[in-house]
Amino acid sequence: xxxxxxxxxxxxxxxxxxxxxxxxxxxxxxxxxxxxxxxxxxxxxxxxxxxxxxxxxxxxxxxxxxxxxxxxxxxxxxxxxxxxxxxxxxxxxxxxxxxxxxxxxxxxxxxxxxxxxxxxxxxxxxxxxxxxxxxxxxxxxxxxxxxxxxxxxxxxxxxxxxxxxxxxxxxxxxxxxxxxxxxxxxxxxxxxxxxxxxxxxxxxxxxxxxxxxxxxxxxxxxxxxxxxxxxxxxxxxxxxxxxxxxxxxxxxxxxxxxxxxxxxxxxxxxxxxxxxxxxxxxxxxxxxxxxxxxxxxxxxxxxxxxxxxxxxxxxxxxxxxxxxxxxxxxxxxxxxxxxxxxxxxxxxxxxxxxxxxxxxxxxxxxxxxxxxxxxxxxxxxxxxxxxxxxxxxxxxxxxxxxxxxxxxxxxxxxxxxxxxxxxxxxxxxxxxxxxxxxxxxxxxxxxxxxxxxxxxxxxxxxxxxxxxxxxxxxxxxxxxxxxxxxxxxxxxxxxxxxxxxxxxxxxxxxxxxxxxxxxxxxxxxxxxxxxxxxxxxxxxxxxxxxxxxxxxxxxxxxxxxxxxxxxxxxxxxxxxxxxxxxxxxxxxxxxxxxxx
Numbered sequence: 001x002x003x004x005x006x007x008x009x010x011x012x013x014x015x016x017x018x019x020x021x022x023x024x025x026x027x028x029x030x031x032x033x034x035x036x037x038x039x040x041x042x043x044x045x046x047x048x049x050x051x052x053x054x055x056x057x058x059x060x061x062x063x064x065x066x067x068x069x070x071x072x073x074x075x076x077x078x079x080x081x082x083x084x085x086x087x088x089x090x091x092x093x094x095x096x097x098x099x100x101x102x103x104x105x106x107x108x109x110x111x112x113x114x115x116x117x118x119x120x121x122x123x124x125x126x127x128x129x130x131x132x133x134x135x136x137x138x139x140x141x142x143x144x145x146x147x148x149x150x151x152x153x154x155x156x157x158x159x160x161x162x163x164x165x166x167x168x169x170x171x172x173x174x175x176x177x178x179x180x181x182x183x184x185x186x187x188x189x190x191x192x193x194x195x196x197x198x199x200x201x202x203x204x205x206x207x208x209x210x211x212x213x214x215x216x217x218x219x220x221x222x223x224x225x226x227x228x229x230x231x232x233x234x235x236x237x238x239x240x241x242x243x244x245x246x247x248x249x250x251x252x253x254x255x256x257x258x259x260x261x262x263x264x265x266x267x268x269x270x271x272x273x274x275x276x277x278x279x280x281x282x283x284x285x286x287x288x289x290x291x292x293x294x295x296x297x298x299x300x301x302x303x304x305x306x307x308x309x310x311x312x313x314x315x316x317x318x319x320x321x322x323x324x325x326x327x328x329x330x331x332x333x334x335x336x337x338x339x340x341x342x343x344x345x346x347x348x349x350x351x352x353x354x355x356x357x358x359x360x361x362x363x364x365x366x367x368x369x370x371x372x373x374x375x376x377x378x379x380x381x382x383x384x385x386x387x388x389x390x391x392x393x394x395x396x397x398x399x400x401x402x403x404x405x406x407x408x409x410x411x412x413x414x415x416x417x418x419x420x421x422x423x424x425x426x427x428x429x430x431x432x433x434x435x436x437x438x439x440x441x442x443x444x445x446x447x448x449x450x451x452x453x454x455x456x457x458x459x460x461x462x463x464x465x466x467x468x469x470x471x472x473x474x475x476x477x478x479x480x481x482x483x484x485x486x487x488x489x490x491x492x493x494x495x496x497x498x499x500x501x502x503x504x505x506x507x508x509x510x511x512x513x514x515x516x517x518x519x520x521x522x523x524x525x526x527x528x529x530x531x532x533x534x535x536x537x538x539x540x541x542x543x544x545x546x547x548x549x550x551x552x553x554x555x556x557x558x559x560x561x562x563x564x565x566x567x568x569x570x571x572x573x574x575x576x577x578x579x580x581x582x583x584x585x586x587x588x589x590x591x592x593x594x595x596x
Contacts, residue, residue: 018347195227217264361594535573
């Protein structure tokens with residue numbers, strides 16, 4: 001049983017695979033703690049934060065009160081706002097002190113996309129180490145980005161602390177290195193706080209699903225290696241009492257129990273709590289209070305029968321599929337020329353499985369296909385139990401491997417430099433920013449490969465992918481600016497992404513309010529970058545499964561308006577994939593998803 005208001009440490013981090021319900025669980029815990037009389041700050045570090053939707057209130061870049069919850073404040077750690085503030089803080093002391101040329105050099109160093117990550121990280125560590133927070137709040141709860149992005153954030157305190165310690169001169173994306181001792185002390189203190197079990201609790205949130213539990217296990221092990229050992233596991237969305245006469249509900253319950261029984265060894269020793277699958281949407285403070293069962297004495301709890309129900313005009317799970325299935329999409333992609341197919345969306349919506357299914361379907365139809373991922377936590381090979389189809393090859397962009405290869409290449413190319421200049425280059429390459437450039441180079445190589453064959457790319461969750469696209473845009477602007485001076489023609493990665501013949505972007509979502517809203521926001525961001533999505537996929541719907549279980553049937557009824565919104569207002573093309581009881585691992589299971 002989940003004890004929502006009994007957290008003992010001042011800092012609590014909620015992390016896990018995208019879509020497992022981190023924001024919901026963190027939000028419910030924050031409300032329960034505040035209702036118990038604690039002073040609480042809820043912080044989202046996810047670039048694609050949906051705290052606004054969850055709390056039903058505007059959440060900004062500075063702490064602000066949450067209406068209806070005394071003692072609770074919330075904020076989004078906005079990377080762009082943090083970067084603007086960080087740049088001004090670094091540059092301001094040098095105005096009127098150094099020459100214009102030196103000042104311009106500092107501004108150029110701070111203009112890169114890496115500075116956005118550094119600034120967000122800097123703000124993150126401030127929230128941990130500043131003494132005034134300890135006096136203002138009893139608890140600071142962090143709703144983090146999906147696992148790969150969070151591992152990067154949690155690893156950065158020690159990485160930047162070490163980098164500053166070994167850096168000697170010049171300027172980098174942190175600013176002039178001669179003035180970085182204060183930041184080094186701040187980052188080292190963050191390392192200490194994160195590793196102190198009396199100060200920090202790490203909550204691994206998962207669905208009762210093999211993939212989510214595997215990722216939670218990997219994240220827990222990696223963060224434990226960083227010294228963050230006070231961990232616990234929350235399993236969200238457990239169907240505790242399936243209708244005995246409903247095959248879909250029984251299959252789901254069996255699937256969930258098997259996943260829990262087979263969870264990774266590292267998770268077996270952690271304290272475990274479960275959150276039940278709810279028949280209504282968890283949006284707004286009253287819904288969060290209903291989930292915790294700990295209503296405020298000053299706020300009435302929603303009545304027990306307030307959950308949405310199916311009606312005569314809103315059929316339950318037995319209705320026919322209102323959109324074409326994935327086999328139609330495979331035929332469309334196979335009929336076109338070689339190119340890149342980017343599968344995008346919020347974490348946890350099933351991008352990896354869908355990307356693999358599309359790749360298998362195309363390979364079985366005789367097309368040479370390469371399947372890869374830009375997700376730091378992604379492993380396409382996990383979905384194949386044996387050999388892959390003959391026409392299919394696999395890879396993944398491993399940030400550590402790409403960094404090693406990129407660094408070695410830069411050093412080989414610099415063999416002619418003087419020892420002093422080579423030493424400065426080596427120092428620059430030790431910066432955590434270098435990994436971002438290495439990943440961008442690997443992503444560009446995938447886009448180039450797509451000139452010769454179909455390349456399916458399972459992308460990182462929305463926020464992380466948009467950061468990669470921002471870097472792509474920055475590179476494009478830099479190249480085009482250089483061409484204005486020297487002349488010539490070039491095709492940049494952004495040009496390939498904007499070319500609908502070369503690149504087709506598929507947005508994956510679930511038929512739920514927050515995933516659809518976040519997918520719509522992703523589509524808006526893509527369009528601002530000049531990239532028009534090819535279509536949408538609505539994944540894992542209960543619509544069409546035939547379920548009559550009360551909880552599942554109610555959730556199927558809730559899908560209707562979201563399917564309508566996608567089909568009629570958001571997507572140029574749309575396809576639908578129902579929830580499957582069996583484990584979607586292995587070539588045959590994946591092929592079944594794209595077979596009529």
